[in-house]
Amino acid sequence: MKPIRNPTKLPRHVLTVTESTKALIIQALDNSPDIRTLEKLHSRIISDPNLCSDTSLSIKLMRAYAASRKPDVTRKVFDRISERNNVICNVMIRSYVNNHFYKDAVLTYKSMLAAGVTPDHYTLPCVLKACSALDDLRFGLQIHCPAVKKGLDLTLFTGNGLVAMYGKCGNLVEARRVLDEMPYRDIVSWNSMVAGYAQNGQFDEALEVCKEMESLGVRPDPGTMASLSPAVTNTSAENVMFVKKIFLDMAKEELVAWNVMIAVYANNSMSTEAIDLYLQMEANGIEPDAITIASVLPACGDLCAISLGKRIHEYVEVKRLQPNLSIENALIDMYAKCGCLLEARKLFDEMQIKDVISWTSMMSAYGRSGKGHQAVELFSKMQSSGLVPDSIAFVSILSACSHAGLLSEGQNYYKLMTGKYKIVPRLEHFTCMVELLGRAGRVDEAYNHIKQMPMEPNDRVWGALLNACHVYNNTDIGVIAADCLFQLAPQQSGYYVLLSNIYAKAGRWKDVTIVRSIMKGRGIKKIPGISNVELHNHIHTFLAGDRSHPQSHKIYEELDILVGKMKEAGYVPKTDTALHDVEEEDKENHLVVHSEKLAIVFALINTEPGTLIRVTKNLRVCEDCHIAIKFISAITERPIIVRDTNRYHHFENGICSCGDYW
Numbered sequence: 001m002k003p004i005r006n007p008t009k010l011p012r013h014v015l016t017v018t019e020s021t022k023a024l025i026i027q028a029l030d031n032s033p034d035i036r037t038l039e040k041l042h043s044r045i046i047s048d049p050n051l052c053s054d055t056s057l058s059i060k061l062m063r064a065y066a067a068s069r070k071p072d073v074t075r076k077v078f079d080r081i082s083e084r085n086n087v088i089c090n091v092m093i094r095s096y097v098n099n100h101f102y103k104d105a106v107l108t109y110k111s112m113l114a115a116g117v118t119p120d121h122y123t124l125p126c127v128l129k130a131c132s133a134l135d136d137l138r139f140g141l142q143i144h145c146p147a148v149k150k151g152l153d154l155t156l157f158t159g160n161g162l163v164a165m166y167g168k169c170g171n172l173v174e175a176r177r178v179l180d181e182m183p184y185r186d187i188v189s190w191n192s193m194v195a196g197y198a199q200n201g202q203f204d205e206a207l208e209v210c211k212e213m214e215s216l217g218v219r220p221d222p223g224t225m226a227s228l229s230p231a232v233t234n235t236s237a238e239n240v241m242f243v244k245k246i247f248l249d250m251a252k253e254e255l256v257a258w259n260v261m262i263a264v265y266a267n268n269s270m271s272t273e274a275i276d277l278y279l280q281m282e283a284n285g286i287e288p289d290a291i292t293i294a295s296v297l298p299a300c301g302d303l304c305a306i307s308l309g310k311r312i313h314e315y316v317e318v319k320r321l322q323p324n325l326s327i328e329n330a331l332i333d334m335y336a337k338c339g340c341l342l343e344a345r346k347l348f349d350e351m352q353i354k355d356v357i358s359w360t361s362m363m364s365a366y367g368r369s370g371k372g373h374q375a376v377e378l379f380s381k382m383q384s385s386g387l388v389p390d391s392i393a394f395v396s397i398l399s400a401c402s403h404a405g406l407l408s409e410g411q412n413y414y415k416l417m418t419g420k421y422k423i424v425p426r427l428e429h430f431t432c433m434v435e436l437l438g439r440a441g442r443v444d445e446a447y448n449h450i451k452q453m454p455m456e457p458n459d460r461v462w463g464a465l466l467n468a469c470h471v472y473n474n475t476d477i478g479v480i481a482a483d484c485l486f487q488l489a490p491q492q493s494g495y496y497v498l499l500s501n502i503y504a505k506a507g508r509w510k511d512v513t514i515v516r517s518i519m520k521g522r523g524i525k526k527i528p529g530i531s532n533v534e535l536h537n538h539i540h541t542f543l544a545g546d547r548s549h550p551q552s553h554k555i556y557e558e559l560d561i562l563v564g565k566m567k568e569a570g571y572v573p574k575t576d577t578a579l580h581d582v583e584e585e586d587k588e589n590h591l592v593v594h595s596e597k598l599a600i601v602f603a604l605i606n607t608e609p610g611t612l613i614r615v616t617k618n619l620r621v622c623e624d625c626h627i628a629i630k631f632i633s634a635i636t637e638r639p640i641i642v643r644d645t646n647r648y649h650h651f652e653n654g655i656c657s658c659g660d661y662w
Contacts, residue, residue, distance in 0.1 A: 022051065029060040035068050042077075055081065059091055066095035071104070086112070086120050093126045102130040106139065119146075121155040128161030137169035153178070160188050167196020172205075187221055195227035203228075207239055210246065220246045225260040240268055252284055255292070263295040266302075272539055274299035275308065279537075290321050297330035301337030304614040304643060305534045309334045323352045329361055336365030338614060339641035339648050356382075356390050363396040369648040370657045372404020379413075391423050398432035402439055403647055403658070410436040431460045438468025447477050459489040466495060470502050478502045493519065493526050494619070530618045531595035533603050542598040551602060559601045563592055566631040574624040594625050596642060604636060613640045620644045630654050 028041055042061060045051045058081050065074040074095040081088055089112040096105035109127045112119065119127075124147055131140040144162060147153040153162060159182040166175035175196045179189060190213045197206035206228055210220055228243060247261040258281045265274035278296045281288065288296075293312060300309040313331055321327055328351050335344035348354070348362045359382040366375040379397045382389060389397075394417045401410030414433060417423045430453055437446035446465055450457050462484045469478030482499040489495065496519050503511040519525075529544045542549065549555065563571075573592070596617050603613040621629075621644045633640050634654030642649045650657035 022054070022057065025051070025057065026060055029057075029064045032067060033064065035070070038064050038068060042073075046080075052080075055083075055088070059088060062088075062091045062095065066091070066098060069099055071095045071099045071101055084112075084115065084117060086117050086123060089117055090120070090122045090126065093123065093130075097126045097129050097133075100133070102133045105130040106134070106136075119152075121152050121158055124152055125157040125161035128158070128165045132161075132165045132168040135169055137166075137171060140165045140169060154183055156182070156184055156186060156189070159185075160192055163189060163196065164192040167192060168199060170200055172196055172200060172202070185218075187218060187223065190218055191221075191223045191227045194224060198228050203239060207242055210242070220249070222250060222254040222256040225250070225254075225257045229260045229263055240264055240270070253286065255286055255289060258286055259289070259291045259295060262292065262299075266295055266299040269302075271299035271302040272541075275303065275305060275539070288315070290324050290327055293321065294326045294330045297327075297334040301334040302616070303532050303534065303539050304338045304616045304641075305537070305539060306335075306338040306340065306614060307534060307537050309338060311537075325353060325355060325358070329355075329357050332358065332361045332365070336361060336368075337643065339369065339643065339650065341365055341369060341371070354385070354387075356387055356393055359387065359389075360393045360396045363393070363400055367396060367400025367403050368643075369650060370403050370659065372400045372406045372409070375400035375404075376406070376409055389417075389421065391417075391426060391429070394421075394423065395428045395432060398429060398436065402432055402436040405440060405659075407436060407440045407442075427455065427458050427461060430457065431464050434461055434464040434468070438464055439471070441468075441472055443468050443472055443474045443477055447480070457484070459485055459492065459495075462488065463495060466498050466502075470498050470505075473502070473505055475502055475506050475508070490522065491524060493524050496524060497526055527619060529595040531599040532616045533599040533614065535603070535606055540599070540602060542595045542602070544595045544598075545593045546595065546598060549598075549602070551605065554605060555598055555601050558605055559592065559597065562601065562604075562632065562635070565635050566628065569631055569635060571628060571631045574622075574627060594622065596621065596625050597628060600629065600632060600640060604638065609636075610638065613638055615640070615642045617642065617644045620646050621649060626656065626660070630656055 025041060025045065028037070033041065041064075045054075045057055045061065051057055058077055062074045062077045065071075065077065074092065078084075078088065078092045089108065093105045093108050093112075096102070096108060105127065109119070109123070109130075112123075124143060127143055128140060131137075131143065140162075144153065147158055147162075152158045159178060162178045163175050163182075166172070166178065175193060179185065179193050182189060190209060194206045194209050197203070197209065210224060210228070213220060213224075225243075225246060243264050244261065247257050250257045252258075258277070262274050262277050262281075265271070265277060274296055278288070278292070278299075281292070293316060297309065297312060300306070300312065309331075316322060316327060316331070328347065332344045332347055335341075335347065344362060344365055348358060351358060359378065363375045363378050363382075366372070366378065375397060379389070379393070382393070394413060397413050398410055401407070401413065410433070414425075414429070417429070418425060430449070433449055434446045437443075437449060443465070446468055450461060450465060453461075462481045466478055466481040466485060469475070469481060478499060482495060485492070485495040496515055500512050500515040503509070503515065531542050532539050533542075534540070540549065546552070547556075596615055599615045600613055603611075603615070607613070621642055626649065629640055629642060629649070629651050631654065632638070633651040637653075640651040642651070647658060
């Protein structure tokens, strides 16, 4: 009989087929051996009839292979066992589940029942986890029934599995019923319920469960934060504060808590807070992971925080977090939002794997910067790569054509989408087509396109038409669009302002007064213009007429000098939409202190000559500021990028990339 080939590094004289040998093999299997050692142990076991027939050794061997992510070999060991009990079947099912072979886990469970092996309270949680992953509510129900008959549903692990399964499959009423009937619940029980609501977009209900937990003395843990993460978008300020309270109550070394809180801020238009929290996290010595990076990069893009974005990119490279599709897509999006198209494209070209999101992000970046031809070229390359464009990809290319004035190309893509790819147009596609026609001056066609829609147009569709009416002074259709908007979005101040400006350009001051009177009567206030500019990793925010900044005195002094130079160069303030009963000088004074002008002057004061200036604004750049920034770029010999709610404006030497078409 051959001795064991020393897998445990023990003296050869003890490695004989005895009880002590079996004990040594078990010890080696329990010590998480590497795959090479494991294969040697396996070879020794199957070469000896006494060891090979030992069920306890086979179970140990199965568990070791499962831990080594070798479910296929685990299955081979399983198949060699002639008489199986529920312990052996449980190990096989768990091996499949832990390695994400969920269908195989379900099939093994079915064969276990067919062989007359009775499942126990260890079997069902694993199978329920497989049902959750497969979104198989029907089979989950088939498991629940026998569990109730045998009383297994009252055990903690099975109860938790049922709550998670029903929540994942969208049956929240049944999930809650199971939770309420559980005789004993732990933090996993509650977190499963929170996750069920969150995964189905019911964020308020998820938070109510968190509050219920607290009222019962169950303290939320990092798992609770992780459970909340699928539904952290567009929630109320009150909900954000409650999540923040949970976060503050936790130990600050818990990375998942930081990640979820950053995501909550980033996904709820609180980008400044997301970045501040990320910097706090760094200061506390918490090392970011891939999830952190993917969560904070969109916030960097939203605020044009390019310095921090580049620093995070360097961290990604140092820590070798690439290739990682989520991070790479987030980096492309961040660079694109900061107007760094060359950096975005370089990263895009270097990606080993690209998905539709990668291509769509890059096309969108070109489109919003007015580089429609590059977007068109990229769309063709995506098709050639074998990827099938989805509805979002068509939104990007249609929008790109709209921003660049590529009317015929846009119309052809719309036909391609509906014809070749059989994609049913959504509201986003109709909005793009209205923008495409409207920007091309085809206001009547844009209106007819809306009238032919098979669904009710929303405020974005009518808003696109109203903006076209403003650009091309079409008062008649503008009034129709505004009437629809006041019904669909009665509290959106921007639409009232647009209609007011349409009337003002037409000299219909009485109508201007009526619109502004309606706004006052409904308590609607014009959203203040806010502009952000980054300096030394810090975001500086300016409002129109703002004097709260520490450098305000110097900013206004420099602005007066700059306006004088602009007027000498031919700048004439565009005051035709200001109130008609205000003196011309007052109109000019109001325009000159718009937030983007203050932000640009602040950057001029605090950066070296020739340095690129990046500004983000929460509203569309007004016509006067657009004209003024062209003059500023020429006078100061500075490239300036302004990102408003609609597009990117790259100003250089007195010219804007949009070609005054926005």
